[in-house]
Amino acid sequence: MHPELETPEPQSMDQEPAASETIQQVAAEVLETMFFTAAEVASCEHGWLSGASCARIRFEGSRCGEMLLGVSVQAVDPIAASFLGLDPMALTDAQRGQVIQELSNILCGATLSNLWPESKLALSSPELAAWQEWPASGALHRCFAISEGMLAISVRLIPATPPAASR
Amino acid sequence: MAVSSLVVGISDCKVTRDANSVLVTYALGSCIAVAMHDPVSKVSGLLHYMLPESAIDSKKAAQNPFMFADTGIPSMLDALKAAGGDGKRMIVRLAGGAQVLDSQGVFQIGKRNYLAARRILWKAGILIAGEAVGGDVSRTTRLEVSTGRQWVREGGGVERELVRNSKGPKRTEQA
Amino acid sequence: MPYSVLIVDDSPVMRSFIKRVLGLSGFEVGECREAGNGEEALRQLSAQRVDIILTDINMPGMNGEELLRRLCADGVLKTIPTVVISTDATNERMVRMIELGARGYLSKPFTPETLREELERVLGAGDASRA
Numbered sequence: 001m002h003p004e005l006e007t008p009e010p011q012s013m014d015q016e017p018a019a020s021e022t023i024q025q026v027a028a029e030v031l032e033t034m035f036f037t038a039a040e041v042a043s044c045e046h047g048w049l050s051g052a053s054c055a056r057i058r059f060e061g062s063r064c065g066e067m068l069l070g071v072s073v074q075a076v077d078p079i080a081a082s083f084l085g086l087d088p089m090a091l092t093d094a095q096r097g098q099v100i101q102e103l104s105n106i107l108c109g110a111t112l113s114n115l116w117p118e119s120k121l122a123l124s125s126p127e128l129a130a131w132q133e134w135p136a137s138g139a140l141h142r143c144f145a146i147s148e149g150m151l152a153i154s155v156r157l158i159p160a161t162p163p164a165a166s167r
Numbered sequence: 168m169a170v171s172s173l174v175v176g177i178s179d180c181k182v183t184r185d186a187n188s189v190l191v192t193y194a195l196g197s198c199i200a201v202a203m204h205d206p207v208s209k210v211s212g213l214l215h216y217m218l219p220e221s222a223i224d225s226k227k228a229a230q231n232p233f234m235f236a237d238t239g240i241p242s243m244l245d246a247l248k249a250a251g252g253d254g255k256r257m258i259v260r261l262a263g264g265a266q267v268l269d270s271q272g273v274f275q276i277g278k279r280n281y282l283a284a285r286r287i288l289w290k291a292g293i294l295i296a297g298e299a300v301g302g303d304v305s306r307t308t309r310l311e312v313s314t315g316r317q318w319v320r321e322g323g324g325v326e327r328e329l330v331r332n333s334k335g336p337k338r339t340e341q342a
Numbered sequence: 343m344p345y346s347v348l349i350v351d352d353s354p355v356m357r358s359f360i361k362r363v364l365g366l367s368g369f370e371v372g373e374c375r376e377a378g379n380g381e382e383a384l385r386q387l388s389a390q391r392v393d394i395i396l397t398d399i400n401m402p403g404m405n406g407e408e409l410l411r412r413l414c415a416d417g418v419l420k421t422i423p424t425v426v427i428s429t430d431a432t433n434e435r436m437v438r439m440i441e442l443g444a445r446g447y448l449s450k451p452f453t454p455e456t457l458r459e460e461l462e463r464v465l466g467a468g469d470a471s472r473a
Contacts, residue, residue: 033451036286038278084355085290085362098355106450109429121432123400125352294366294454
């Protein structure tokens with residue numbers, strides 16, 4: 001990350017009145033535009049998340065935080081195949097993981113750019129991770145239903161770490 | 168020579184290379200019309216399908232593949248190739264996919280139909296050259312085989328030609 | 343003569359997506375090179391020139407902004423048209439990249455057709471020299 005970026009002030013996602021609507025609109029747009037899949041907000045029943053494919057991505061700049069994306073196991077192949085234009089049978093495990101990571105990258109960048117278009121933003125490389133249930137206070141969370149399964153997105157702001165040596 | 172109209176019904180598809188023909192389909196609500204035209208051979212096709220996925224009724228799909236996107240579009244491409252069309256040259260446009268309440272009350276079927284077409288065509292290696300989709304209006308579309316030009320009428324409005332828009336998402340343009 | 347393209351993105355599947363659009367867009371693509379960050383891109387460019395560079399911004403090591411800065415500072419490399427393809431759609435970043443010489447800026451998500459149109463706009467400008 002770049003040391004010249006401003007030191008941000010701690011804030012909370014639930015202090016951002018447009019955050020909920022933005023994440024819903026962005027998730028729908030991303031999934032329709034590049035994954036050709038319709039997504040609708042769904043009720044949160046998290047039993048499926050323990051087996052889900054998940055990616056975590058961090059962001060810095062005007063605000064620091066992280067996003068977690070969870071994709072239900074039955075939805076991974078359809079989503080990856082749709083993005084790559086392949087038959088699900090032709091997918092490799094590497095491609096499955098990379099598509100989930102790229103989906104988290106697009107969701108995170110598009111959400112933050114829409115929410116705070118005048119901000120400074122830098123994203124880390126997304127990493128595959130296990131799902132974590134963050135405390136409800138301060139974090140924004142939504143579950144989405146797609147025809148093949150479920151998606152879950154959580155976003156939270158965290159206090160900035162002191163500028164480190166550049167990568 | 169007189170132009171002949173080939174009418175494509177619901178869950179139907181017609182393929183022709185007769186340069187005197189115009190392929191036309193009516194009453195596109197949540198259904199999608201897929202129009203394809205090979206500018207070299209003039210082989211052209213028009214598909215009008217109702218639902219995105221055949222898995223809900225594979226027996227019906229076997230009887231009539233044109234009812235569903237995932238059986239109809241591949242069948243249409245096969246028919247076009249059999250008639251001498253080249254899949255790589257096809258100019259493809261979409262119309263329909265409006266948001267209407269169908270008799271079963273399944274919402275967003277128009278959007279799901281549209282996304283199914285996009286997904287199947289992307290997998291088949293085909294990019295779209297124009298589209299008139301969404302909203303809540305019924306549409307009629309016709310494809311002129313001799314030229315590959317296509318027009319769409321939305322609701323009771325004026326007929327407009329479907330062309331590529333250099334600014335991004337395709338819109339109908341005033342003819 | 344076919345176009346030579348360099349795709350710079352740390353995501354292999356994003357590079358595949360872009361490559362697929364290139365192949366379906368009607369351009370005759372002779373060689374499609376790939377790099378995972380700015381440093382790899384510069385190494386590729388020192389070996390062979392390309393007709394267009396498509397670059398992400400957020401990448402480990404040298405990011406897309408630094409890559410553009412280096413291209414801008416090179417008398418030869420700055421003539422290669424560069425299009426930014428990024429999930430970062432913040433105004434400041436977009437302005438900065440255009441000021442650094444980016445010919446286009448495509449924010450994710452985008453449809454394959456939108457990328458095709460951007461390529462047509464940039465490559466059809468008439469002043470892109472071929473490799």
